[in-house]
Amino acid sequence: MLRFIVRRLLQLIPILLGLSFLLFSWLRLLPGGPAQAALGERATPEDIERYNQVFGLDQPVYVQYLKFLGRALQLDFGNSSRTGRPVTTEFLERFPGTIELTVFAMVFAIGLGIPLGYLAARRHGSWIDSSSVIASLLGVAVPVFFLAYMLRVVFAVNLGWLPGSGRQSVRIDATHITGFYVLDGVLTREWDAALDALTHLVLPGIALGTIPLAIIVRITRAAVLDVVNEDYVRTANAKGLSTSTVRSRHIVRNALLPVSTTIGLQTGLLLSGAVLTETVFAFGGVGSALKDAIDLRDYAILQGFILILAVVYVLVNLLVDVSYGLLDPRVRVR
Amino acid sequence: MSVATGDRRRERIDALAERAGQVPEGEGGVSLTRSAIRRLRRDPVAIIGAVIVVVFLVVAAFAPLLAPRDPLAQTLLGQVRQGFIPGAQDGFPLGVDQLGRDVLSRLIYGSRQSLVIGVVSTVLGSIVGMALGTLAGAFGGWVDTVVMRFVDILLSIPGLLMAISVSVLLGRNQYALLIAIAVTQVPVFARLLRGSMLAQRDSDYAVAAKALGVKRSRIVFGHVLPNSLSPVIVQGTLSLATAIIEAAALSFLGLGDPDISRPEWGAMLANAQSVLSIRPELAIYPALCIIVVALGFTLLGESLREALDPKFRR
Numbered sequence: 065m066l067r068f069i070v071r072r073l074l075q076l077i078p079i080l081l082g083l084s085f086l087l088f089s090w091l092r093l094l095p096g097g098p099a100q101a102a103l104g105e106r107a108t109p110e111d112i113e114r115y116n117q118v119f120g121l122d123q124p125v126y127v128q129y130l131k132f133l134g135r136a137l138q139l140d141f142g143n144s145s146r147t148g149r150p151v152t153t154e155f156l157e158r159f160p161g162t163i164e165l166t167v168f169a170m171v172f173a174i175g176l177g178i179p180l181g182y183l184a185a186r187r188h189g190s191w192i193d194s195s196s197v198i199a200s201l202l203g204v205a206v207p208v209f210f211l212a213y214m215l216r217v218v219f220a221v222n223l224g225w226l227p228g229s230g231r232q233s234v235r236i237d238a239t240h241i242t243g244f245y246v247l248d249g250v251l252t253r254e255w256d257a258a259l260d261a262l263t264h265l266v267l268p269g270i271a272l273g274t275i276p277l278a279i280i281v282r283i284t285r286a287a288v289l290d291v292v293n294e295d296y297v298r299t300a301n302a303k304g305l306s307t308s309t310v311r312s313r314h315i316v317r318n319a320l321l322p323v324s325t326t327i328g329l330q331t332g333l334l335l336s337g338a339v340l341t342e343t344v345f346a347f348g349g350v351g352s353a354l355k356d357a358i359d360l361r362d363y364a365i366l367q368g369f370i371l372i373l374a375v376v377y378v379l380v381n382l383l384v385d386v387s388y389g390l391l392d393p394r395v396r397v398r
Numbered sequence: 399m400s401v402a403t404g405d406r407r408r409e410r411i412d413a414l415a416e417r418a419g420q421v422p423e424g425e426g427g428v429s430l431t432r433s434a435i436r437r438l439r440r441d442p443v444a445i446i447g448a449v450i451v452v453v454f455l456v457v458a459a460f461a462p463l464l465a466p467r468d469p470l471a472q473t474l475l476g477q478v479r480q481g482f483i484p485g486a487q488d489g490f491p492l493g494v495d496q497l498g499r500d501v502l503s504r505l506i507y508g509s510r511q512s513l514v515i516g517v518v519s520t521v522l523g524s525i526v527g528m529a530l531g532t533l534a535g536a537f538g539g540w541v542d543t544v545v546m547r548f549v550d551i552l553l554s555i556p557g558l559l560m561a562i563s564v565s566v567l568l569g570r571n572q573y574a575l576l577i578a579i580a581v582t583q584v585p586v587f588a589r590l591l592r593g594s595m596l597a598q599r600d601s602d603y604a605v606a607a608k609a610l611g612v613k614r615s616r617i618v619f620g621h622v623l624p625n626s627l628s629p630v631i632v633q634g635t636l637s638l639a640t641a642i643i644e645a646a647a648l649s650f651l652g653l654g655d656p657d658i659s660r661p662e663w664g665a666m667l668a669n670a671q672s673v674l675s676i677r678p679e680l681a682i683y684p685a686l687c688i689i690v691v692a693l694g695f696t697l698l699g700e701s702l703r704e705a706l707d708p709k710f711r712r
Contacts, residue, residue, distance in 0.1 A: 082551035205692040207646045217674050336556040340647055346540040374555045
């Protein structure tokens with residue numbers, strides 16, 4: 065198992081190098097190059113020249129790339145051209161919000177998706193089955209931000225049941241230790257603050273969780289249908305095991321293998337792809353910061369955030385592979 | 399040996415590719431295409447998908463004939479006031495938008511943009527992807543390794559982030575959107591075609607052609623490639639749906655086509671955000687169009703996959 069993990073980690077190196085090179089070239093291909101990116105659109109040619117000298121941008125490209133790599137390893141991605149603060153600081157401030165939102169969305173998607181998928185498979189061909197298939201096809205076809213609009217207009221603006229923007233109400237004066245607002249409320253025993261932060265997660269969480277939900281339902285359904293016809297399930301039934309034992313020990317446990325992979329992949333995607341939902345709800349996580357950076361052409365933020373998010377995505381995928389190796393011994397031997 | 403990231407995703411692509419060209423039992427006499435068409439005609443899902451797609455194509459092709467009004471004319475601008483947008487009325491079956499333009503005509507013209515975006519970006523993405531896949535699949539060895547490492551790097555960036563970086567790089571114009579979406583599709587097509595070609599390369603007919611002394615280029619382009627295409631066709635159909643949804647997302651982020659003389663569903667949807675509490679229909683109509691068309695391509699793609707997959711042949 066250890067060898068498996070080490071081999072996987074080693075295979076990450078070329079990917080990460082390639083990624084860093086892509087984003088390094090990206091900033092350099094932009095009109096005006098990195099100087100313009102750092103100084104903003106109104107920089108004069110003299111400013112740019114001075115900047116290029118100070119930051120060694122007049123040196124050969126491979127020297128520049130090695131320096132970029134060195135700084136990136138120390139998590140230094142330059143400063144935001146808007147706030148002047150380090151990209152890493154900006155990222156760390158916003159990432160907890162995105163993680164919270166992702167966790168909420170995935171709990172929603174898994175909690176609803178696995179039972180629904182199981183039910184659809186066990187009632188194969190019934191109306192439950194066909195409607196779940198149709199709903200899961202629809203779930204993938206709906207533009208996420210449209211769903212977010214609608215949830216916000218109906219439940220926040222018109223009905224007023226749930227908050228429709230931000231991570232916490234302004235009237236709440238909460239102490240923040242970790243940056244995870246719900247967790248902070250629990251740690252400091254400010255229960256109203258925790259509850260308030262939690263209600264802020266509901267609408268964006270549901271919007272964000274819909275696509276994973278649709279996919280989890282489909283995969284669970286397909287996996288259960290595959291497993292039910294396996295010899296070992298028939299054997300278990302023939303042995304006279306109770307229905308619930310067959311279900312929990314034999315069907316669900318084996319069907320969950322492909323589902324767990326899907327869950328991991330979707331979690332990685334959500335962590336990196338909440339741009340649309342966060343923007344609609346002005347959530348204040350990494351996603352809405354990316355949208356702001358697009359609008360303001362804050363290239364340092366764009367480069368740094370995209371690089372960090374891609375690395376997070378790659379690492380989550382690695383975790384998925386490793387956990388798959390843990391769950392399914394056959395994977396390790398390959 | 400594969401690399402760690404997105405392994406599962408890649409395996410799925412490879413498995414699909416491998417199954418594609420297998421000759422089904424008991425159907426030796428019927429060509430793959432003919433038996434696929436035969437099965438598609440019996441499949442209600444395929445028929446629903448095909449009907450949606452055909453209607454969409456007809457609307458896009460004949461938009462100027464079908465649209466009741468000029469999609470750009472601000473006919474009812476005089477009736478639009480702060481907090482009020484006129485709804486459906488005589489001659490304007492779906493009402494007007496916040497600039498007094500006829501919504502129905504804009505939706506009809508918008509189908510053209512969605513069609514162009516979907517087709518051009520998918521064709522572009524699949525051509526580049528297929529070129530890379532053919533290169534890797536035909537030569538193997540170090541060419542394969544280099545090309546596939548590059549593809550793996552592209553696969554390791556989440557699609558939307560990739561599209562954002564490309565369109566920021568290219569600036570705001572109509573081509574940026576197309577290229578951005580195409581780039582996200584390149585790795586999938588490359589991997590799919592390579593896997594499919596590897597499976598075909600060892601098949602009896604390819605080995606036979608090699609033994610006869612046929613040139614490698616002829617084996618690749620005359621035998622292996624044509625037989626490896628079915629997963630690519632399926633993926634192409636499905637990609638049309640994702641391209642249309644992704645274009646809407648980029649429009650929403652302010653990275654869409656800046657030319658307002660071309661109505662586009664994603665832009666209509668994005669523009670409706672500011673008037674959502676007054677007239678939510680302005681968002682609902684274009685969203686429905688996107689959903690229905692995306693669903694149509696998805697249904698068609700999924701049933702094509704089943705029709706072309708020997709595992710499902712009966």
